Amino acid sequence: MEPAITLVDISGPAFRYPAVLGKGLVDQVGEYTRKYLRCEVCAVISDSNVAPLFADRVQVSLASAGFRPTLITIPAGEKSKTFEQAGAICEQMIATGLDRQSFVVGLGGGVVGDISGFVAAIYHRGIPHIQIPTTLLAMVDSSIGGKTGVNTRDGKNLIGAVHHPSLVIDDVDVLKTLPRREFNQGFAEIIKHAVIADTKMFAQLKVARASGLRRATKTHALQALIKRNIEIKSKIVAKDESDQSGERALLNFGHTVGHAIERAGGYRKFLHGEALSLGIIAACDVSVKKAGLPQNERDAIIGLLVRFGLPTKLPKKFPRKKIFEAVQLDKKFESGKIRFVVTPRIGVARVANNVTLDDIREAVAQL
Numbered sequence: 001m002e003p004a005i006t007l008v009d010i011s012g013p014a015f016r017y018p019a020v021l022g023k024g025l026v027d028q029v030g031e032y033t034r035k036y037l038r039c040e041v042c043a044v045i046s047d048s049n050v051a052p053l054f055a056d057r058v059q060v061s062l063a064s065a066g067f068r069p070t071l072i073t074i075p076a077g078e079k080s081k082t083f084e085q086a087g088a089i090c091e092q093m094i095a096t097g098l099d100r101q102s103f104v105v106g107l108g109g110g111v112v113g114d115i116s117g118f119v120a121a122i123y124h125r126g127i128p129h130i131q132i133p134t135t136l137l138a139m140v141d142s143s144i145g146g147k148t149g150v151n152t153r154d155g156k157n158l159i160g161a162v163h164h165p166s167l168v169i170d171d172v173d174v175l176k177t178l179p180r181r182e183f184n185q186g187f188a189e190i191i192k193h194a195v196i197a198d199t200k201m202f203a204q205l206k207v208a209r210a211s212g213l214r215r216a217t218k219t220h221a222l223q224a225l226i227k228r229n230i231e232i233k234s235k236i237v238a239k240d241e242s243d244q245s246g247e248r249a250l251l252n253f254g255h256t257v258g259h260a261i262e263r264a265g266g267y268r269k270f271l272h273g274e275a276l277s278l279g280i281i282a283a284c285d286v287s288v289k290k291a292g293l294p295q296n297e298r299d300a301i302i303g304l305l306v307r308f309g310l311p312t313k314l315p316k317k318f319p320r321k322k323i324f325e326a327v328q329l330d331k332k333f334e335s336g337k338i339r340f341v342v343t344p345r346i347g348v349a350r351v352a353n354n355v356t357l358d359d360i361r362e363a364v365a366q367l
């Protein structure tokens with residue numbers, strides 16, 4: 001059965017935009033954009049891996065709907081997510097004649113989504129942004145919620161802006177070219193969503209397989225899974241857009257230790273989702289100790305991470321001490337207080353106020 005195109009309405013007190021999900025949407029970008037934007041001139045920002053695969057089709061589609069696109073390609077990888085690169089993109093947009101009436105299309109993974117969104121947020125003090133995420137991680141996580149930004153020498157995502165896209169276009173077909181390791185890492189965020197908010201999805205994942213979900217006959221299941229994850233994230237964001245009430249913090253489940261592992265590995269050893277997998281295990285161990293998470297549920301969560309090819313053990317020689325140092329630097333330790341997200345049972349999460357640095361140290365030592 002050919003999955004139909006589905007629309008998710010993403011809305012909160014201060015934003016409203018649709019995510020369109022389906023197959024072959026790369027060739028319909030112009031059509032969909034026309035429904036939401038009147039402007040003509042746009043920059044399509046992509047990276048050196050994704051542009052050769054899909055940028056022509058996106059540009060042809062935009063042009064056939066009356067838009068005038070210019071392609072700007074940046075080198076693939078996290079190292080491109082810098083202020084300098086954002087500045088260079090802006091200069092190129094100025095040189096091409098983009099003005100306040102223009103818009104930006106981000107075609108790529110989370111790196112392109114974050115930097116193109118940041119450029120859209122600052123160019124002429126803000127022009128519309130369209131997200132065309134091409135990694136699973138970007139579809140289920142980074143393209144939703146409006147957080148945009150760049151890294152600095154001292155840390156990730158330290159400079160940024162909240163700038164919601166006008167439209168998100170998720171074409172499941174583009175995931176076919178995504179390397180397996182990149183595909184699998186997206187499941188760390190999906191498993192996180194299941195643990196914090198959705199027991200039913202957790203049960204479904206227990207009988208799913210990453211490889212199966214990419215087969216043509218199963219793309220409807222993949223599409224439904226992406227839709228569900230967009231709904232989970234956008235509902236949480238809608239309740240707490242500006243990260244004030246603590247609701248949005250729930251999305252950080254597994255990230256305190258996950259980010260620290262990424263940093264300790266120099267951002268080379270583990271992909272974000274892989275480090276998150278280990279961070280989820282640490283968060284589960286803290287939850288067993290401090291939030292009453294039953295041992296068998298902790299084991300079931302780890303079982304899912306294994307099922308999707310995610311790491312569950314640190315390499316023997318990995319500098320564990322560096323992880324702990326990085327944990328202490330994390331911005332979630334606001335004014336010395338730890339905001340650590342725990343799960344008392346699958347499907348529920350809360351910010352705990354009784355987690356100590358020693359609890360975290362102990363959980364990291366066990367990894």
Ligand SMILES: NC(=O)c1ccc[n+]([C@@H]2O[C@H](COP(=O)([O-])OP(=O)(O)OC[C@H]3O[C@@H](n4cnc5c(N)ncnc54)[C@H](O)[C@@H]3O)[C@@H](O)[C@H]2O)c1
Pocket residue numbers: 047048049050053076077078081108109110111112114134135137138141142143144145146147148156157174175176177178179182272
């Ligand atoms: N804004 C947010 O809320 C948010 C949330 C989570 C993560 N992020 C950010 O997202 C970034 C990570 O995103 P990512 O994992 O998508 O990384 P990425 O953008 O670097 O993409 C991963 C790799 O896959 C390649 N690629 C992308 N799509 C492809 C396709 N369809 N076929 C073949 N290759 C393809 C890319 O060129 C890159 O080499 C990080 O910078 C992180 O900080 C942001």
Ligand SMILES: [Zn+2]
Pocket residue numbers: 141189255272276
């Ligand atoms: Zn994450």
